[in-house]
Amino acid sequence: MRHRLKDVAERAGVSVKTVSNVVNGYVHVRPDTRARVEEAIAELNYRPNLSARHLRKGRTGVIALAVPELDIPYFAELARYVVTAAAAYGWTVLIDQTGGRREQERVVASGITDHLIDGLIFSPLALTAEDLAGLDGTPMVLLGERVEHGPADRVVIDNVTAARQITEHLIELGHRRIAAIGSQRTDEGASARLRLAGYADALRAAGLDYDETLVAPASAWHRADGAAAMRGLLTSGVRPDAVFCFNDTLALGALRALHEAGLRVPEDVAVVGFDDIEDGRFSIPTLSTVAPDKERIAELAVELLANRLDGDRAAPTRELSAPYRLELRESTRTP
Amino acid sequence: MRHRLKDVAERAGVSVKTVSNVVNGYVHVRPDTRARVEEAIAELNYRPNLSARHLRKGRTGVIALAVPELDIPYFAELARYVVTAAAAYGWTVLIDQTGGRREQERVVASGITDHLIDGLIFSPLALTAEDLAGLDGTPMVLLGERVEHGPADRVVIDNVTAARQITEHLIELGHRRIAAIGSQRTDEGASARLRLAGYADALRAAGLDYDETLVAPASAWHRADGAAAMRGLLTSGVRPDAVFCFNDTLALGALRALHEAGLRVPEDVAVVGFDDIEDGRFSIPTLSTVAPDKERIAELAVELLANRLDGDRAAPTRELSAPYRLELRESTRTP
DNA sequence: CACCGTTTCTACAACGTTGTAGGCAACGTT
């Protein structure tokens, strides 16, 4: 039931290479020969063996996408767009989960290049630039700010400006005691650092004090962490009138904690997030957020990878910026 | 920078095959030879070429998981567990998105077997048994009820009983006008049909009428569809005091629609879902639901695939049932 | 009609790996 070029060739009465030529769309094949070969291919339901092709050509048509967690909606949505964007190039996407653990990320960065994939789109959490330094040349595109100083092509969004703008939105609505949830002490929190900087910028520009006690750390950015941080803020006695959560799942957790504390959103406390995940469009209340253009991020990443694959692998690395917009919903709507 | 067995062999002063033997853990290699080879491997940072290995052995160590949509939380969570379960076998998982489209599902079922993967775990929406009939023998495990009559191994949960039990829960709480959201007319709605059957069973057993007007169809099972269906029920004048949504995203949409209509959950209308996605643990209110053991589903699927790969490929197909439990939360809590 | 360029096709080798067959020591047994 599984056939090779040889089987097709015998059936069509031509050489193996001629069948290969038909399969690959080589021009100089007589129409009647081509027809005979195609018929044989159809009859035998022949499909090329990708491993053999790869071995010979050095290309698999498979790229990998490595993300920390698939069940974080942001990454799931991103994965969907990457799969779609890659399909335009005829690529299949192999998705890898690193759990955000440095060891696993290292394995992925080096080990996944076991010649099965042509390139890698990588969203690291813990990886350092050194980890990437000694790598052989499997083309790679990095997502996000984690690894700076260009060891590879990269797609980012302007986190500082986006964070500043969403904070400004809160200020314009009249909020004065604006908390932030999601700061991180470790080196791993590159996004956290930038979003915190944007938040501080906005406060400063508006002449508001930056108050340490209003800034709550969150080691991970899941719903549970957001809920815990919000409860912490509420019980500590600081009474914020608005909260900027560094991502949407944190914000959803915060909404939950505020609900449990009997506070209304946005009347008592306004809430904004970051990422624009699907949940935030249906939560109660719906969530105001920074909406990075995930589709564009995916497209840019795939495009960078394609250029790297087809072009000069030693060319200087590039960094592209994807657009975003503010998505204002009920959680900051003025009553 | 990219090395082959041959390079390692030259460096260690042994034959290519001896290096291969070391890599594959063959026993009859003298300790000192092994050490020399391992040193050479480390120095050159050698990694085997999977394509070549596959070509020779017929195994890649890669399996595929095909799901309709990655950004449906249920599938994202499932994918995560499959990746974890497969890792125990040393397998990498290639994730494919079919969009639930029959054509794409067909391509995946036949085409993905282009010799790059060893097996396939497949959650089809639109595929028919005929589509699977003519396939060559790439081992496959089906998830869910879509394709019956055993053309391949399968992992399911008992949808009818689960649906009956969650409906009984609503009845026990005193609800009498229980709506259902998510019914589907097309053949594709195998899960819908079974869950509807369980719902009807429970009503019958409790002596309640099965009321057509309380059953709302939903072509897809996204949040937006749940919200639309709920709005439809509310404006049609039927006044349900509870709703059984056939999955959690539908339920989250329904919560949203009820909120917009000014109705309280669970006081005015109780809501239950199906799937136990993460969102439902943090929604407002938190969502009562049927919680299939996704981890177990993933483990069973991987196990079936492993048996098929290592064992008799012609053996009769098996069907395993995964456990589930009811997860009762605020959306049905008695006041 | 000899010549040349193009079209069409074929044979062969190679990609990197591992299974098979077999060789050479070293050892224990008769």
Place this chain on the structure above:
DNA sequence: AACGTTGCCTACAACGTTGTAGAAACGGTG
């Protein structure tokens, strides 16, 4: 001392594909 057994290693072929080189057939030109 001759023999078989075991341990360790090597040479070779093969997996299915495509690039290269070149042969054969064809068409047009001088």
